[in-house]
Amino acid sequence: MFETQTINVDEVISETLPTRAFAAQSSTSQLALWNFERRAVGPRDVLIKIRYCGVCHTDIHFLKNDLGFSVYPLVPGHEIVGIVTRTGDLVKKFSEGDVVGVGCLVESCRTCANCKEGEEQYCLNGAVYTYNGIEKETGNITYGGYSSQVVVNEDFVLHVSDKLPLEKVAPLLCAGITTYSPLRRWNIGKNHRVAIVGLGGLGHMAVKFARSFGADVTLLSTSPLKEQDALALGANQFAVTTDDVQVQKLTGSFDFILDTICSQHDLNIYLGMLKTHGSLVYLGIDPAPSKIALVSMVFSGRTVAGSLIGGIAETQEMLNYCAEHNITSDVEIIDIKDINEAYVRMVNKDVKYRFVIDMATL
Amino acid sequence: MFETQTINVDEVISETLPTRAFAAQSSTSQLALWNFERRAVGPRDVLIKIRYCGVCHTDIHFLKNDLGFSVYPLVPGHEIVGIVTRTGDLVKKFSEGDVVGVGCLVESCRTCANCKEGEEQYCLNGAVYTYNGIEKETGNITYGGYSSQVVVNEDFVLHVSDKLPLEKVAPLLCAGITTYSPLRRWNIGKNHRVAIVGLGGLGHMAVKFARSFGADVTLLSTSPLKEQDALALGANQFAVTTDDVQVQKLTGSFDFILDTICSQHDLNIYLGMLKTHGSLVYLGIDPAPSKIALVSMVFSGRTVAGSLIGGIAETQEMLNYCAEHNITSDVEIIDIKDINEAYVRMVNKDVKYRFVIDMATL
Numbered sequence: 001m002f003e004t005q006t007i008n009v010d011e012v013i014s015e016t017l018p019t020r021a022f023a024a025q026s027s028t029s030q031l032a033l034w035n036f037e038r039r040a041v042g043p044r045d046v047l048i049k050i051r052y053c054g055v056c057h058t059d060i061h062f063l064k065n066d067l068g069f070s071v072y073p074l075v076p077g078h079e080i081v082g083i084v085t086r087t088g089d090l091v092k093k094f095s096e097g098d099v100v101g102v103g104c105l106v107e108s109c110r111t112c113a114n115c116k117e118g119e120e121q122y123c124l125n126g127a128v129y130t131y132n133g134i135e136k137e138t139g140n141i142t143y144g145g146y147s148s149q150v151v152v153n154e155d156f157v158l159h160v161s162d163k164l165p166l167e168k169v170a171p172l173l174c175a176g177i178t179t180y181s182p183l184r185r186w187n188i189g190k191n192h193r194v195a196i197v198g199l200g201g202l203g204h205m206a207v208k209f210a211r212s213f214g215a216d217v218t219l220l221s222t223s224p225l226k227e228q229d230a231l232a233l234g235a236n237q238f239a240v241t242t243d244d245v246q247v248q249k250l251t252g253s254f255d256f257i258l259d260t261i262c263s264q265h266d267l268n269i270y271l272g273m274l275k276t277h278g279s280l281v282y283l284g285i286d287p288a289p290s291k292i293a294l295v296s297m298v299f300s301g302r303t304v305a306g307s308l309i310g311g312i313a314e315t316q317e318m319l320n321y322c323a324e325h326n327i328t329s330d331v332e333i334i335d336i337k338d339i340n341e342a343y344v345r346m347v348n349k350d351v352k353y354r355f356v357i358d359m360a361t362l
Numbered sequence: 363m364f365e366t367q368t369i370n371v372d373e374v375i376s377e378t379l380p381t382r383a384f385a386a387q388s389s390t391s392q393l394a395l396w397n398f399e400r401r402a403v404g405p406r407d408v409l410i411k412i413r414y415c416g417v418c419h420t421d422i423h424f425l426k427n428d429l430g431f432s433v434y435p436l437v438p439g440h441e442i443v444g445i446v447t448r449t450g451d452l453v454k455k456f457s458e459g460d461v462v463g464v465g466c467l468v469e470s471c472r473t474c475a476n477c478k479e480g481e482e483q484y485c486l487n488g489a490v491y492t493y494n495g496i497e498k499e500t501g502n503i504t505y506g507g508y509s510s511q512v513v514v515n516e517d518f519v520l521h522v523s524d525k526l527p528l529e530k531v532a533p534l535l536c537a538g539i540t541t542y543s544p545l546r547r548w549n550i551g552k553n554h555r556v557a558i559v560g561l562g563g564l565g566h567m568a569v570k571f572a573r574s575f576g577a578d579v580t581l582l583s584t585s586p587l588k589e590q591d592a593l594a595l596g597a598n599q600f601a602v603t604t605d606d607v608q609v610q611k612l613t614g615s616f617d618f619i620l621d622t623i624c625s626q627h628d629l630n631i632y633l634g635m636l637k638t639h640g641s642l643v644y645l646g647i648d649p650a651p652s653k654i655a656l657v658s659m660v661f662s663g664r665t666v667a668g669s670l671i672g673g674i675a676e677t678q679e680m681l682n683y684c685a686e687h688n689i690t691s692d693v694e695i696i697d698i699k700d701i702n703e704a705y706v707r708m709v710n711k712d713v714k715y716r717f718v719i720d721m722a723t724l
Contacts (some may be wrong), residue, residue: 114638267656276486285660289653294646297668298646299647300668304665322657354376
């Protein structure tokens, strides 16, 4: 009797999970409804019913195969918040009903120097991304958060405070940590003059974090129309980078510049605005090389660095910080049927500041 | 009687100083003998009889007007060592007969934030370079060390130990401090894997300093012929960067790379060799922009920075360190009449590792 029961339980747990999603079938197709099977919930796994999923510009890069390694069908989405609906036998950190988040990573080697230092995003054996990665447990492609549910090892699941509106938390899982992490690594705080380049999903979070850390913040944009919004979000100053006079005035002004622009652009304008020994951190993943006037960096001892999201522990730290300081993303909630239109609007910079899909509409 | 004497002394001191030099009269001419007047020795000035002057690749850049602001006649030379032959009334730090050095700077504003922090090379009001600068005291162009003597404010004169052969000290004033400063700023020492790119005047000093600070040093060169020399200078390893297999093996290997190549080259090969959060410091002053694949910097959190020589206090610190640790440049002494031929050999990378002009031959 006991034996039979055990076998039954195993069978239930080992069943794959029918899942609804929106997927692209090729680099030229639109996103549309697609059904697939999630892996069975393993002993250390958490099953999450997805409530909201943020829409990141990276989703568009992958849909269009801009980086050259997209696999189709592609289910984007790595700004996931939801509710735990099942936990594996050995799960210790989460219980059914917990509010949780999943960001860009769902697994890593856990043994390399970077993983051991909590920087799973830089896993030397290749972190498993939430979509378009190779699922360690099955060898299948990972599918992201434009879906009804997701199965994730508990070590890559984040606790989310119930103090904050869930839909506004979703973008923190990528836009939030991607801007929080470099600001923390460079110890940005009081007495720092900081510029944020671009006022999109990442840029608006960067303004909020930099201000919260005590920095004096200038928002730099190619569009004069962003001024009111930038100031409303907390920026101390605003400047238009297509205006040579304004650019000239800012020469040598900033200790730190966070460049949140995802498309190709000229970094040299911003480099010239750095103080001696100032740093510009670039967050884009456009594969085309940029022309950098290194000589101007030599004559002022300036730095350009790249930064990629953040590790799991730091993401949790960021979420806790946001709950404590009431920081969330400004979002526009959409139905999943409107996702293709939302992509067009994002390319046209017509969003304040992050689309978030209400997954109840799936 | 006393009054007359005083007047006589003033008259002597205020006399300009006939000086022999080698100068270029245009961007296409060779260096040749030229006579000019140094400014009179002011109350805070030191007159230095130049014994040796190192030959830096920057001298060639300026002769050819590569940066576009050369003024002719141009007297290059900013690796100067010599003997104090006269001091102004208020000079406190030096006496006649002292062995001294002068590097790339002879004055700065002294009041800006960078000058106050001892980083006169980044003077926000424009440091006065040893040649092709504008002399603060007279408004004239500064003339460098390819000359019989030089007048410099004592605050920009360095003490040189008599423990070291003077001709081998000269290159420390530029090649030495330019490599010492970034290695110190990045706290390079034990447990660091460091690569030095290029085995010229700067590169060979970088190998010596990095090894002296305790780092594991790999010399990277396009020429396999440099291997024996690199190892003889103290490098722990050597790799040829035109060999794809060797380059591939070094992916993600180095904490720090010091790129001492002064001509245009592809930095991306070296960036790929950095560990996560590794830094490449670039020292060149070629004005053409470089194409950098920023996406590879994002995916490994890598950094590129520029660095320019070092401040006066740090230059003195470096000279003291060299005296204490018996570090000097490997030099080839030349007569000044052979300077034009030396330039040709430098462009052809045919020097181990720094030409130094014996100014007694002037």
